[in-house]
Amino acid sequence: MFRQSSKLANVLYDIRGPVLEEAEAMEAAGHTILKLNIGNPAPFGFAAPETIVQDMVGHLPEAQGYSDSRGILSGRRAVVQHYESKGITNLDAREVFLGNGVSELITLSLQALCNPGDEILVPSPDYPLWTASVALSGGTPKHYACDDENGWLPDLEDLEAKITERTRGIVVINPNNPTGAVYPRQTLAAIVDIARRHNLIVFADEIYEKITYNGVEMINMATLTGDDVLCLTFSGLSKAYRIAGYRAGWLAITGPLAEAKSYIEGITLLANMRMCANVPAQHAIQAALGGHQSIEDLVLPTGRLGEQMEVAHAGLNAIDGVSAQRADGALYLFAKLDVEKFGITDDEQFALDLLREQKILISHGTAFNWSRPDHFRLVTLPSVDVLEQSIERLGEFLSGYRQV
Ligand code: PLP
Numbered sequence: 001m002f003r004q005s006s007k008l009a010n011v012l013y014d015i016r017g018p019v020l021e022e023a024e025a026m027e028a029a030g031h032t033i034l035k036l037n038i039g040n041p042a043p044f045g046f047a048a049p050e051t052i053v054q055d056m057v058g059h060l061p062e063a064q065g066y067s068d069s070r071g072i073l074s075g076r077r078a079v080v081q082h083y084e085s086k087g088i089t090n091l092d093a094r095e096v097f098l099g100n101g102v103s104e105l106i107t108l109s110l111q112a113l114c115n116p117g118d119e120i121l122v123p124s125p126d127y128p129l130w131t132a133s134v135a136l137s138g139g140t141p142k143h144y145a146c147d148d149e150n151g152w153l154p155d156l157e158d159l160e161a162k163i164t165e166r167t168r169g170i171v172v173i174n175p176n177n178p179t180g181a182v183y184p185r186q187t188l189a190a191i192v193d194i195a196r197r198h199n200l201i202v203f204a205d206e207i208y209e210k211i212t213y214n215g216v217e218m219i220n221m222a223t224l225t226g227d228d229v230l231c232l233t234f235s236g237l238s239k240a241y242r243i244a245g246y247r248a249g250w251l252a253i254t255g256p257l258a259e260a261k262s263y264i265e266g267i268t269l270l271a272n273m274r275m276c277a278n279v280p281a282q283h284a285i286q287a288a289l290g291g292h293q294s295i296e297d298l299v300l301p302t303g304r305l306g307e308q309m310e311v312a313h314a315g316l317n318a319i320d321g322v323s324a325q326r327a328d329g330a331l332y333l334f335a336k337l338d339v340e341k342f343g344i345t346d347d348e349q350f351a352l353d354l355l356r357e358q359k360i361l362i363s364h365g366t367a368f369n370w371s372r373p374d375h376f377r378l379v380t381l382p383s384v385d386v387l388e389q390s391i392e393r394l395g396e397f398l399s400g401y402r403q404v
Contacts, residue, residue, distance in 0.1 A: 010135040013128055014367035019351045023361045034390045036379045037361045039177065039331045041242035044381040046298075048243040055287035056246070056280050063279040069271040071098025071250070075285040079250045082289045083233075088222045088254065095253040097267065098285065100277045102207050102234045102249035107133040108274075109203070109232055109251060112266035113168060114139030120203075121162055121170040123154060125334060125368035125375070127177045127205065142167070143369055148336065152179035152325060156190050163194070169201035170194070175208035175218060178334040178368050178377040180327020182216050185224075192224045201230045201260075207249070210240035212329040213299055213306050222254045230255035230263075237281075239331065240295050241288045246281040248288075305331070305380070308387055312380045315391035321398055332377050334365065339374045343404045347373035350403060358393045 015037065023033050035043075042048070070076065076096040083091050099105035106129055110120070114137040122130045124143035134141040144159040146152045159170070172191055175182045195202050204221035212218050225231035236249025253264060276282075298305040309327060316324040316335045321342060324335035337344055344350050347364035350373070354360055365375030380387065 007136060007138075011132045012367075013132050014348070015128060015363045017367065019348060019355060019361065019364065022352060023355055026355070026359070031359055033355070034360045034382075034386065034393075036382065036390055037363045037377075039239065039379055039381065040244050041239065041331075041381055042245060045383065046242040046295075046381070048241060048246075049288070049291065051291055052237075052241060052243065052284050052287045056284045059283035060280055063283060065279070067276040067279050067282060069274070069276050070094075070096065070268070071277060072279065072282045075282045076250075078286040078289040079252055083220070083222065083252060086220050086223060088220060090227055090254050091222070091252050095257065095264065097251045097253075097271055098277050098282050099236075099249045099251065099271075100247040100281075101238060101244075102205065102236045102251075103129055104247075104274075104277070105234055105249055105251040106130065106203075106205070107136065108270045109267055110134055110137040110139065112270050113137070113201070113263060117166055119164060119167045121159060121167060121200075122369070123171060123173060123176070125178050125365065125370040126171070127173055128368055130171050130173070130203075130205070131369050139168070140166075141369075143371075144170075146176070146179060146181070148179075148325060148334075152176065152181035152334070153183065153187055154191065156187070156194070159191070160194050163198050163200070167198065167200060169203055171203045171205065172221060173205040174221070175206075175212060175329025177208065177330050178332045178363075178365075179325070180330045180332055180334065181325075182212050182218055182328040185219050188219055188221060189224055192221070192229055195225070195229050201232065204231055204233045206233055206235045207239055208330040209235055210295055211299055211305070211331065213309055213327070214301060216328040218329065222252070225255055227254075228256055230260050237284060237288050241284075242295060243284065243288075246284055247278055248281040248284050250285065304383075308380045308382070308384055309333075311384050312378060312387050312391065315388060316378065316394075319391070319395040319398060322394075327380075331380055333380060334368075334375055334377050337374050337376065339372075342398065343402045344373055345404055347376065350401075351376065353401070353403070354394065354397055358397045360390050360393055360397075
């Protein structure tokens, strides 16, 4: 028997789990599946800005060798300038790491930090890579509640109550996946205050930085953490520049660098061990950040993404037994199901039943480390037509659904 490592015992990533496998099997058998499960812009007609693609193609001949393990200097400088333009003036290119997407840098930064038993505060619901990466690193994920009765904002009392002497850091996903919440300044400032008082690291996952609706302001965490709170900011090109397949992301470290010397050396060691990120995609970073061709025009009320978000929000709320909070950012709605009405005790089973009956693929809420089987996440990337059709079919399905 070749068994997987016991390190994986608590590592879950169910948004690519059994429901997706079933959908793939159904596709292989000739069914057409409406995929509302993964935030991958390209298949939904969001072509990457042409200048970025051309720039990467143009750099292919010179991108044949390994680069510096932190990434090419032009890309790291572009990241520094990007944050300077946001008012973050304490970032140096030495503390920027380019990676194969944010995903690689999330796992790397936790591997470099956690000793067994170290605790990291992760939101619930979360983007499950965070919980999985903490577990994989030997640390213990501790979930703090985000409150669906209060615009999905972090419950700060719960967050602070979960801090122990083993707590090392707080993960903040803003704009949030899966809830779509964009945190106001006072919430972010309160989290920074907690981090400062308890000497914690802030892990700011800001991959949806440019995707906010109706002019809602997105505030970068590192504008608030200053020089005294260590802040690891993660972002990249997958969403805002709709090139998830290139795998281009970055990590920018600000704050008390002298205190974090050993930790940053650990991150550098792990970055060295994997040589470098995919070099052609690193070139795309400068092209993207230097231009004006991001997703911004698409999120305006008149833009495609903004319109889709409105349609999906209204459509879900029109279904008897479903309610969804408005999303101010990102590409998702995290909708609530009336579990009493539908007799739902197992939300993965609900997702499977919907898939088998209506050929619609959504992600069940517990896959996002949400503790109750009463939510699901819908991706708002499909065109208005497809969203309307899918939501109508979901409504039809639910009108006759009773799980137990
Ligand atoms: N963080 C969040 C909140 C995400 O939603 C995603 C992808 O969906 C990632 C990180 C991973 O992004 P990347 O494509 O840069 O690895």
